[in-house]
Amino acid sequence: MNTKIISADITLKIREFMRMESTGGILLLAATILAMIIANSPFLSLYDMILETKVAIQIGDLKIAKPLLLWINDGLMAIFFFVIGLEIKREILEGELSSFDQIVMPGLGALGGMIVPALIYAGINWDNSVALDGWAIPVATDIAFALALLSLFGKRVPTALKVFLLTLAIFDDLAAIVIIAIFYSGDLSYNALMIGGVALGIGILMNRMGVTKTSGYILLGIVLWVAVLKSGVHATLAGVLIAFCIPMRDEDGNSPLYKLEHDLHTPVAYAILPIFAFANAGLYMGGIGISDIFHPITMGVVSGLVIGKPLGIMIFVGLAVLSGFASLPDRVNWKQIFGVSCACGIGFTMSLFIAGLAFEHGQGFNGDRFGILIGSIISAAIAYGILHVSLPKAPDQEDAA
Numbered sequence: 001m002n003t004k005i006i007s008a009d010i011t012l013k014i015r016e017f018m019r020m021e022s023t024g025g026i027l028l029l030a031a032t033i034l035a036m037i038i039a040n041s042p043f044l045s046l047y048d049m050i051l052e053t054k055v056a057i058q059i060g061d062l063k064i065a066k067p068l069l070l071w072i073n074d075g076l077m078a079i080f081f082f083v084i085g086l087e088i089k090r091e092i093l094e095g096e097l098s099s100f101d102q103i104v105m106p107g108l109g110a111l112g113g114m115i116v117p118a119l120i121y122a123g124i125n126w127d128n129s130v131a132l133d134g135w136a137i138p139v140a141t142d143i144a145f146a147l148a149l150l151s152l153f154g155k156r157v158p159t160a161l162k163v164f165l166l167t168l169a170i171f172d173d174l175a176a177i178v179i180i181a182i183f184y185s186g187d188l189s190y191n192a193l194m195i196g197g198v199a200l201g202i203g204i205l206m207n208r209m210g211v212t213k214t215s216g217y218i219l220l221g222i223v224l225w226v227a228v229l230k231s232g233v234h235a236t237l238a239g240v241l242i243a244f245c246i247p248m249r250d251e252d253g254n255s256p257l258y259k260l261e262h263d264l265h266t267p268v269a270y271a272i273l274p275i276f277a278f279a280n281a282g283l284y285m286g287g288i289g290i291s292d293i294f295h296p297i298t299m300g301v302v303s304g305l306v307i308g309k310p311l312g313i314m315i316f317v318g319l320a321v322l323s324g325f326a327s328l329p330d331r332v333n334w335k336q337i338f339g340v341s342c343a344c345g346i347g348f349t350m351s352l353f354i355a356g357l358a359f360e361h362g363q364g365f366n367g368d369r370f371g372i373l374i375g376s377i378i379s380a381a382i383a384y385g386i387l388h389v390s391l392p393k394a395p396d397q398e399d400a401a
Contacts, residue, residue: 024269025148028349031274032281032373039282047282064229072279073356076272078225078239083268084173085243086261091170093248103171105317105326106164110171112316113344114139117308121300131297134358134368136179138304138375140350143169144273146343149380149387156391158336160329165340168313176350180234184357188232196227196238203245212250214260217242234357273349280352283369292367301351301371306378310341317341335390342386345379347372 038047056065066074117138125131146165150157203220211217221242229235246257292298317337320326328337355368 023148024273025142025144025146027270027274028142028144028277029148031277032348035278035280035282036285039284040286044282044284051279062226064226069279072276073353074229074235075225077276077353078236079264080239080268080272080276081177081236082221082239082243083261083264084177085240086246086257086264088170088174088240089244089246090248090255090257090261091167102163103167105320105329106167107171108316108320108326109164109313109341110168110175112312112314113141113168113172113309113341114175114312116312116315117304120308121304124300124303125296128296131300134297134300134355136176136183137301137351137355137358137368137372138308138345138347139172139179140176140347140354141169141172141309141344142346142348142350142376143173144269145346145348145376145380146340149343149346149383150340152384153387153391156393157387158329158331161332161336161340164329164332164337165343168340168344172344173350176354177237177240180354180357181237184354185233189230192227192231193233196224196231196233199224199227200241200245203242207245207247210247210251212247212256214246214256217246220245276349277352280356281369281373283366283373288366288370292370295367297367298371298374301347301368302375302378305345305347305351305372305375306382309345309347309379310338313341313344314338333390335386339383339386339390342379342383345383346376347379348376351376 035047038044051067051069053068054065055068055071056063058064118135121138122132122135125134143166146169147162150162150165199220203217203224206216206220221238224242225235225238228238228241246260248257249255314337317326321328328334351372352369355372359368
């Protein structure tokens with residue numbers, strides 16, 4: 001009886017998460033389309049002018065002055081990464097990442113889904129040191145879009161398949177965080193890093209002392225964000241670091257972490273990510289020719305997302321299952337795993353974010369964004385076709401219950 005109650009609780013949480021992420025995916029799509037329309041209309045100059053508007057905050061000698069676009073990418077996206085950090089910590093302590101048996105197959109799938117796309121991109125751009133900076137663009141998965149696509153099939157999708165996709169995406173996000181920290185940080189300021197280290201140390205100490213009031217951590221997180229921003233490490237990583245300090249449980253068994261994650265999930269999914277998409281997806285299509293479509297950067301991103309993602313996931317998952325190291329989830333077959341693997345080729349949000357870091361001075365001349373859009377669209381179309389054929393025509397009775 002207890003097992004059934006726990007299973008039902010997990011199913012309800014997954015469905016709630018799916019619903020929110022799916023709606024967020026629709027808003028992301030709407031924001032992307034709107035940005036594309038504006039970027040290819042007489043309002044392009046206004047669009048660029050707004051995003052390039054300098055916004056400054058100054059307190060004494062401390063001054064932060066950035067174009068609006070960078071406030072979105074460095075500031076608002078820090079909140080997005082904060083929520084990702086909360087989700088990862090919760091899953092490690094009490095969720096899908098708390099058991100080795102639960103994480104081995106999606107974990108290996110995520111590893112393959114990062115290695116193979118990166119190798120394909122690097123192979124295509126091997127002779128161009130500037131283009132090679134974009135090797136990490138096709139390794140990311142946009143969970144909101146992937147879940148939005150999966151939600152189109154309703155109750156036909158087995159819960160185990162949803163859990164596989166969610167867990168794989170969590171590993172993807174964690175890997176993206178590590179990649180950004182290691183490969184896309186600038187010249188380091190050790191004074192700022194020291195201040196950030198002190199702030200992080202205070203956060204860890206607060207956690208160990210049993211401080212459960214989250215407002216203190218938020219204020220500390222702002223200090224950490226400024227320090228990381230000034231240090232040369234990408235500022236969004238501050239969100240992840242302070243998230244790991246939020247306590248999972250208080251003395252009464254309540255979860256400050258889950259409450260904060262739940263409260264922030266709506267503004268992130270319904271506001272922050274659509275704003276990010278609107279600010280970054282405005283690709284001007286005028287003048288794009290055959291040479292641009294077949295440019296190595298464009299082809300590297302498209303090939304990495306469309307071919308590399310599903311190929312890497314299937315190879316690593318296949319080897320794990322064939323070796324007996326893992327087994328397919330109940331009521332899930334290989335065609336469905338392949339369909340979900342293709343859906344992981346929808347890179348969009350994280351791919352755009354990494355592309356902005358890789359080609360922040362314009363070296364990508366929009367081939368990166370063009371490749372992300374084309375690759376994500378193709379991946380979504382292929383995934384939809386495979387899942388439409390491979391999913392049961394009626395919902396599984398256990399999943400529908």
